[in-house]
Amino acid sequence: MSVGRIDDRLAELGLTLPKAPAAAGAYLPAVTSGSLLYTAGQVPFVDGAFPAHGKVGAEVDAETAKSLAAVCALNGLAAAAELLGSLDRVTRVVKVVGFVASDPSFTGQPGVINGASELLGEIFGEAGQHARSAVGVAVLPLDAPVEVELVLEFV
Structure with missing residues (x-):
């Protein structure tokens, strides 16, 4: 992988792109179709482990979950x-889909997924603005x- 402007931007933000996560099943971590790249769902692995487990609004607070959403986005990148x-080939972040394991009373899924959205905006600037879904799930x-x-759209 070559070093370029996005790598420079990551360094400015104090971030390091992690090693790409391996598939944990019968799928690929990312695929392309035409000029679009789709990632598999990325969970918040940091050095092979989760910093937190459980439901947001119960075992995990919303701010921690928001930071974990950014970790997920970084793993996707x-x-x-x-x-x-x-990543210099990326011309646009098209869509982000975020799933939040939610306590039944938790309704702040959009705020949690802002962690991913804000990070992508910081990295890609205007090209990081995207459509999005933020969904609460049981597990x-x-x-x-x-x-x-x-x-992601790419050239």
């Missing part, structure tokens, strides 16, 4: 970079509090 060779794989998928 790592999968994209591995497939594309460089996520491995008891993750949040999961994020990305759709």
Whole structure:
């Protein structure tokens, strides 16, 4: 993978692209179709472990979940970079889909997924503005509090 302007931007933000997560089942971490790249759902692995487990609004507070959504987005970018060779090929973040494992009384899913959206805006600027869904779910794989998928346009 070559170093470019997005790598420079990550460094300015004090971020390092993690190693691309391996598939945990019968799927690929990212695929392309035409000029679009789709990531598989990314959970908040940091060095192979979750910083937190459980439902947002119960075991995990909303601010922690928001930061974990940013981790998910960074993991998605790592999968994209591995497939594309460089994030400099990304011309637009098209859509973000975020899933929040929610306590039944928790209704702040959009605020949680803002963690991913805000990070993508900081990294890509105007090209990081995107359409989005933020969905509350009963449970996520491995008891993750949040999961994020990305759709990216590239050249």
